[in-house]
Amino acid sequence: MSERLYCCTKFINSDHIADVGTDHAKLPIWLVLNSKIKSAIASDINVCSVEKARRNIKKYNLENSIEPLLSDGFENIDEDKVDEVVISGLGGNTISEILGKCSWKNKKSKRFILQPCTHHYNLRKFLVNNGYKILKEEALIENNKAYSVFLTIFEEINEKYDDLYFFLGEVLNSSNNFYSKYYLEYQIKEIKKKINGCRVKSNIKNLIFYENILRKLENKRMII
Numbered sequence: 001m002s003e004r005l006y007c008c009t010k011f012i013n014s015d016h017i018a019d020v021g022t023d024h025a026k027l028p029i030w031l032v033l034n035s036k037i038k039s040a041i042a043s044d045i046n047v048c049s050v051e052k053a054r055r056n057i058k059k060y061n062l063e064n065s066i067e068p069l070l071s072d073g074f075e076n077i078d079e080d081k082v083d084e085v086v087i088s089g090l091g092g093n094t095i096s097e098i099l100g101k102c103s104w105k106n107k108k109s110k111r112f113i114l115q116p117c118t119h120h121y122n123l124r125k126f127l128v129n130n131g132y133k134i135l136k137e138e139a140l141i142e143n144n145k146a147y148s149v150f151l152t153i154f155e156e157i158n159e160k161y162d163d164l165y166f167f168l169g170e171v172l173n174s175s176n177n178f179y180s181k182y183y184l185e186y187q188i189k190e191i192k193k194k195i196n197g198c199r200v201k202s203n204i205k206n207l208i209f210y211e212n213i214l215r216k217l218e219n220k221r222m223i224i
Contacts, residue, residue, distance in 0.1 A: 001026050001027065001030055002142060003140050003141070003142040004088060004089065004115050004117075004140060004142055004147055004149070005026060005027050005030075005088060005089075005115075007115070007138050007140045007147075007149045008027060008086050008088050008113055008115055008149055009027070009030065009031060009036065010138060010149075011111075011113045011136070011138075011149060011151045012031060012036055012037060012084060012086075012113070013084070013111070014037070014083035014084045014111070015037055015038040015039065015083065016037065016038060016039050016040070016081060016082055016083050016084075017031070017037055017039075017040050017041075017082060017083065017084045017085065017086060018040065018041040018043060018074075018077050018081075018082040018084075018085045018086070019040060019041070019042050019043065019085075019086045019088075020043050020044075020071075020073060020074065020077075020085060020086065020087045020098060021043070021044055021045070021087055021088070021089060021090050021098075022042035022043060022044050022049065022053050022068075023044060023046075023049045023052065023053070023089070024049070024052050024053060024056055025042040025052075025053035025054075025056050025057055025066060025068065026056070027086060027088065028040035028041075028042050028066050029056060029057065029060055029062060029066065032062055032065045032066060033060065033062075038065065039065050039066070039067075039081070040065065040066045040067070041066075041067050041069050041077055041078075041081060041082060042057065042066055042067065042068050042069065043068075043069040043070070043071040043076070043077060044069075044070065044071070045070070045071065045072045045073070047070060050068050050069065050070045051068075053068040054068040073097075073098040073101055073102065074098070074101065074102040074103070074104070074105075075101075079103075079104040079107070079110075082110070083109070083110065083111065084110070084111045084112070084113060085110065085111070085112050085113065086113045086114075086115075087099070087112070087113075087114050087115070088113075088114075088115035088149075089115065089117055090116065090117065091116060091117055091118040091119050092116035092117075092118055092119030092120055092121070092122045092123030092124075092126075093118075093119050093122050093123075095114055095116055095123055096122060096123055096126040099112065099114075099126075100126070100130070105130075105154065106131070106154045106156070107154065108153065108154055108155065108156075110153070110154070111151065111152075111153055112132075112150075112151075112152050112153065113149060113150070113151055113152075114149070114150045114152060115147065115148075115149045115150070116147075116150075117147065120148060120166075120167070120169070121166045121167055122166075123150070124150075124165065124166045124169050125166045127150070127152055128157075128159065128161055128165075128166075131154055131155065131156045131157055131158070132152045132153065132154050132155065132157075133152065133153060133154075133155045133157055134150050134151070134152045134169055134170050135151045135152060135153060135170075136150075136151040136170060136173075137149065137150050137151070137169050137170040137171045137173070137174060138174050138175065138176070138179070139171045139174045139176065139179035139180050139182065139183040140176075140179055141179060141182055145186070146179075146182055146183040146185075146186035146187070148169065148171050148174075148183060150169065150170075162216075163209075163213060164213060164216045164217070164220075167187055167191075167213060167217065168183075168184065168187065168217075168220070171183045171184070172184065172220065172224060177224075180224070181224060184217065184220060184221060184224070185221070187217055188214065188217050188218065188221070191210050191213055191214045191217060192214065194206070194210045195207060195210045195211060195214065198210060
């Protein structure tokens with residue numbers, strides 16, 4: 001598995017999961033083969049991906065443990081079969097849209113393990129604005145790019161966060177200090193790119209916003 005998928009496995013803490021946007025079903029197959037879970041739904045919106053998942057599941061004789069399912073997000077997933085949901089490898093905006101359409105997204109008994117490839121900021125903001133609490137994050141590095149995995153649950157909270165939180169979340173509390181620092185440095189580099197873009201486009205409002213975030217990120221660098 002990729003580093004991103006492997007990091008997701010560290011958050012699994014139940015017997016029954018759904019892997020939304022499964023593509024190849026590598027994650028649920030690995031989890032069942034390593035006795036981490038008892039059953040899984042491997043869902044995807046793409047027919048070809050579901051067939052790919054079905055072939056891989058059959059290859060490992062796991063038809064009784066993993067159900068390949070054609071589904072647009074949570075649309076065809078039976079919530080009674082699932083305690084935890086993994087959504088990995090999609091953009092933060094797409095994950096927000098998928099979660100937003102879930103009819104049982106506000107069940108406090110469900111845990112969501114989310115691994116955005118882009119727009120981490122937007123996903124964190126969506127979660128906080130919709131009553132979710134990010135319990136834990138783990139930073140990781142894959143192909144010289146920084147990612148993180150979120151563990152989140154619905155708690156019907158209404159906390160206020162500084163914009164800096166949406167860039168870093170709980171990453172600095174990650175168990176791997178090296179990856180945490182790498183993630184911070186990666187965010188600083190990305191913010192500097194945005195600042196340069198704002199200067200080119202003379203976007204003063206966004207320029208002021210990102211320059212403020214950059215100062216806060218650089219202050220974090222000094223204390224960790």
